[in-house]
Amino acid sequence: MIRWMIFSTLAAGVFYGLYCLTLRRDRWLQLSLWYLLLALGFSIMFPFFSLPERLASASQSVIPAGGYHATLNEIEISATPASHAISLMDVYVIGLALCVAYLLFQLVVQAVKIIMLRQKHTVYRPCDGFDIPRGSSLILLDDDTAPYSFFRQIVVGTRGLTDEELRCILAHESFHVGKLHSFDILFARLMCCLAWFNPFAWLLMRELSAVHEYQADAASLDSCSRESYLHLLYRQVTGIGYGHITNNFQSINIKKRIVMMNRTTTRFGAWKALVALPVAALLLMVGCKPAAQEPQQTETAQTEVTENTPEGEVFQVVEVEPQFEGGLEALYKYLAENIKYPEQAKSDGIQGRVFVRFVIEADGSVTNAQVLRGIGGGCDEEALRVVEAMPKWTPGMQQGKPVRVQFNLPITFKLQE
Secondary structure (H helix, E strand, O other): OHHHHHHHHHHHHHHHHHHHHOOOOOOOHHHHHHHHHHHHHHHHHHHHOEEOOOOOOHHHOOEEOOOOOOEOOOEEEEEOOOOOOOOHHHHHHHHHHHHHHHHHHHHHHHHHHHHHHHHHOOEEOHHHOOOOOOOOEEEEEOOOOOOEEEOOEEEEEOOOOOHHHHHHHHHHHHHHHHOOHHHHHHHHHHHHHHOOOOHHHHHHHHHHHHHHHHHHHHHHHOOOOHHHHHHHHHHHHHOOOOOOOOOOOOOOOHHHHHHHHOOOOOOOHHHHHHHHHHHHHHHHHHHOEEOOOOOOEEOOOOOOOEEEEOOEEEEOOOOEOOEOOOOHHHHHHHHHHHOOOOHHHHHHOOOEEEEEEEEEOOOOOEEEEEEEEOOOOOHHHHHHHHHHOOOOOEOEEEOOEEEEEEEEEEEEEEEOO
8 A cells, every 4th residue: 555655756757847847838739638647646656567577587486386485375363453553554545535525515416506597597409509528518698607528428607608609608618628628637536535645646636627628718719709818808807797707616716728729839749658668568567567477387396406506506306305394394384383463464455465485495494584575564574573583404315415495485374344
C-alpha cells in the first residue's frame, strides 16, 4: 500500500511537471487531452503492473524437481490482523469510500435534476432546427441558469441572451457533448477517487477540464464571430448579464481561456511530449511490482547442477542430501516457532509469499541467505533473520565428500480473518 502511494504520487507529480513545462502553454489540444488521460491512468495503475523478473542468474535459474533439497516445502506463518489501531489500509478505504460516495451523490443529483427539467420544460432535438449533436437533447430555460452539458443533455438559461450569443453557447456545449467530455471527466474522477491522497492526480484532472474548455472555445470560434464570443466571455468575467459557460464539473479561469485562444500552435510542440516516454519506461522499471513467479522446475530432476563460486561449487542435486538436525519436521517446527509475524505487516494488512535462497556449506553452516522475492512490511527481513540464525545442518555429500548445497525456501505470511 505504502509503495503504491509513493510511486503513484511520484509518477503523477513527474507527469504534471512535464505537462506544465511542455504542452500546457501550447495549442496542441488533442495531444494534451490524450497526454493527461494517459498520464492520469498510468500514474495510478502502473505500480500494479508486473514485469518479468529474473530471480537469479542463468546458471542458478534451473531448479530441479523431485527433491526437497532444491526447493523445500512451503511453510505458512499465520497471524490475526492488528486490531489495536487503525491501519493504513483502513484509512485508505475510508477515504476511497467517501470520494466514491460523493461522486455518486453528484451524479445522482445531476441525473435527477435533468429528469425534473425534462418533465417541466420542452426538450428540443436536432430535428427541431438546433445545431446540436445527433442523439443529444436541449433544454432552454427562461432564467439565467449557467449553461452546461451532462453526457448527452445540454441545458441553457436564455435570459438576456441574443441569438448570436445563444449560437455561441450551443456551439461550445455541443462540442463537449460530441467529444464525450463527460466520460473523460468521469474517468478522471474515478482515478482521483482511487488515488484521493495524491494531489497531483487532482491537478491533472483540473488540467484536463481546462483542455476541454480550450477545445470547446476553439470550436465555438468556428461557429460564431470572435467578437461576439469574446464579448460573452467578458460578460462572464465582469459578472454582467450572463453566468458561466462551462461543462458540468468545473469552471476554468476565463483569462486563461482568452489567452489560449490567442496562442498559435508551435511547430515542435508535439515533440515535447515525447519526453514522457523514457520517463514512463523508467517508472515501469523502478516502480512495477515483481512478477509473481514461482521457482522454475525443469526436466533435469536427476541431473547434477552446480555453480562455480570463489568458495567452491554449489550443488543443487547431490548423492546424499543435507539434513536439518531432527529432519524436516524439526526444520518446519524451528521456522514456525521462530518466525514472528511483523507488526507493520499486520497493521498494513500485508500477506503473501517470501522466497529465501540460502546455501548449506560443507561444514553445515547456513550462508549466502537472500530474499529472491519479498512482500515488504518487515516480512522479508524476518524470514531472512530466522534463516540466517539456523543451527548447523548435517552437510550434503557428493562422491564421499561434504559439499555446498543450495536451497530455496518459500515462506507464506497469512492473516487470519
